[in-house]
Amino acid sequence: MDDTRVWNFEESLWRASEGRYHERVDPECVMALSHAPYLFQGQAAVDAVTGTPEWDEVSFSNQQISRPQEGLIVVGYEVQAHKGDTKFTAACTSVYRKRAHEDWTVVQHAQVVQGHSE
DSSP states (O other): OOHHHHHHHHHHHHHOOHHHHHHHEEEEEEEEOSSTTOEEETHHHHHHTTTOOOOSEEEEEEEEEEEEETTEEEEEEEEEEEETTEEEEEEEEEEEEEEETTEEEEEEEEEEEEEEEO
16 A cells, blocks of 8 residues: 555544444454543454544644555554544554455554543
Protein backbone atom coordinates (compact mmCIF):
# COMPACT_ATOMS: atom_id res chain seq x y z
CA MET A 1 0.00 0.00 0.00
CA ASP A 2 1.56 3.33 -1.03
CA ASP A 3 1.68 6.33 1.33
CA THR A 4 -1.41 8.04 -0.12
CA ARG A 5 -3.48 4.89 0.32
CA VAL A 6 -2.17 4.46 3.88
CA TRP A 7 -3.36 7.93 4.87
CA ASN A 8 -6.67 7.49 3.05
CA PHE A 9 -7.17 4.21 4.93
CA GLU A 10 -6.38 5.85 8.29
CA GLU A 11 -8.66 8.80 7.59
CA SER A 12 -11.44 6.42 6.52
CA LEU A 13 -11.27 4.86 9.97
CA TRP A 14 -11.85 8.25 11.61
CA ARG A 15 -14.79 8.95 9.30
CA ALA A 16 -16.13 5.39 9.12
CA SER A 17 -19.49 4.12 10.14
CA GLU A 18 -19.38 1.80 13.11
CA GLY A 19 -19.83 -1.26 10.88
CA ARG A 20 -16.97 -0.29 8.57
CA TYR A 21 -14.69 0.42 11.50
CA HIS A 22 -15.47 -2.92 13.11
CA GLU A 23 -14.65 -4.84 9.94
CA ARG A 24 -11.23 -3.13 9.73
CA VAL A 25 -10.25 -3.86 13.37
CA ASP A 26 -8.40 -7.18 13.55
CA PRO A 27 -9.68 -9.78 16.06
CA GLU A 28 -6.15 -9.72 17.58
CA CYS A 29 -6.03 -5.92 17.87
CA VAL A 30 -4.60 -4.23 20.98
CA MET A 31 -5.62 -0.62 21.69
CA ALA A 32 -4.55 1.96 24.25
CA LEU A 33 -7.28 4.57 24.70
CA SER A 34 -7.93 7.47 27.05
CA HIS A 35 -10.69 5.83 29.07
CA ALA A 36 -10.71 3.02 31.64
CA PRO A 37 -9.55 0.32 31.56
CA TYR A 38 -7.19 2.01 29.00
CA LEU A 39 -5.92 -1.22 27.40
CA PHE A 40 -8.23 -3.28 25.20
CA GLN A 41 -7.72 -6.44 23.18
CA GLY A 42 -9.74 -8.37 20.61
CA GLN A 43 -13.50 -7.88 20.85
CA ALA A 44 -13.00 -5.50 23.79
CA ALA A 45 -11.03 -3.21 21.42
CA VAL A 46 -13.89 -3.29 18.92
CA ASP A 47 -16.41 -2.62 21.68
CA ALA A 48 -14.28 0.22 23.11
CA VAL A 49 -14.75 2.31 19.97
CA THR A 50 -18.48 1.70 19.71
CA GLY A 51 -20.23 5.05 19.80
CA THR A 52 -17.22 7.01 18.54
CA PRO A 53 -18.48 9.92 16.43
CA GLU A 54 -18.24 9.80 12.66
CA TRP A 55 -16.09 12.93 12.57
CA ASP A 56 -17.07 15.68 10.14
CA GLU A 57 -13.52 17.04 9.84
CA VAL A 58 -10.29 15.11 10.27
CA SER A 59 -6.79 16.42 9.66
CA PHE A 60 -3.40 14.83 10.24
CA SER A 61 -0.03 16.43 10.89
CA ASN A 62 3.47 15.19 11.73
CA GLN A 63 2.73 12.05 9.67
CA GLN A 64 5.21 9.18 9.76
CA ILE A 65 5.18 5.76 8.08
CA SER A 66 7.39 2.73 8.68
CA ARG A 67 7.37 -0.60 6.87
CA PRO A 68 9.40 -2.94 9.10
CA GLN A 69 8.57 -6.00 7.00
CA GLU A 70 6.38 -7.16 4.13
CA GLY A 71 2.72 -7.01 5.10
CA LEU A 72 3.20 -4.71 8.11
CA ILE A 73 2.77 -0.93 8.15
CA VAL A 74 3.26 1.34 11.17
CA VAL A 75 1.94 4.92 11.17
CA GLY A 76 2.30 7.75 13.65
CA TYR A 77 0.59 11.13 13.45
CA GLU A 78 -1.24 13.89 15.24
CA VAL A 79 -4.96 14.19 14.58
CA GLN A 80 -7.49 16.96 14.93
CA ALA A 81 -11.09 15.84 14.59
CA HIS A 82 -14.32 17.84 14.83
CA LYS A 83 -18.01 17.00 14.89
CA GLY A 84 -20.32 19.86 15.76
CA ASP A 85 -19.03 21.39 19.00
CA THR A 86 -16.92 18.31 19.85
CA LYS A 87 -13.20 18.67 19.19
CA PHE A 88 -10.57 15.99 19.69
CA THR A 89 -6.78 16.18 19.32
CA ALA A 90 -4.33 13.35 19.93
CA ALA A 91 -1.04 11.80 18.95
CA CYS A 92 -1.72 8.34 17.52
CA THR A 93 -0.04 5.21 16.28
CA SER A 94 -1.59 2.40 14.27
CA VAL A 95 -0.21 -0.86 12.91
CA TYR A 96 -1.79 -2.58 9.91
CA ARG A 97 -1.42 -6.22 8.97
CA LYS A 98 -2.00 -7.46 5.45
CA ARG A 99 -4.31 -10.47 5.39
CA ALA A 100 -4.63 -10.76 1.62
CA HIS A 101 -4.25 -8.61 -1.48
CA GLU A 102 -5.87 -5.22 -0.70
CA ASP A 103 -7.13 -6.58 2.66
CA TRP A 104 -5.56 -4.77 5.62
CA THR A 105 -6.66 -4.70 9.26
CA VAL A 106 -5.64 -2.68 12.30
CA VAL A 107 -3.72 -4.83 14.81
CA GLN A 108 -2.65 -1.97 17.10
CA HIS A 109 -3.86 1.54 17.80
CA ALA A 110 -2.88 3.97 20.55
CA GLN A 111 -3.94 7.51 21.35
CA VAL A 112 -2.31 10.08 23.60
CA VAL A 113 -5.05 12.67 24.01
CA GLN A 114 -3.89 16.24 23.68
CA GLY A 115 -7.31 17.82 23.95
CA HIS A 116 -11.01 17.01 24.00
CA SER A 117 -13.93 19.38 24.36
CA GLU A 118 -17.67 19.09 23.99
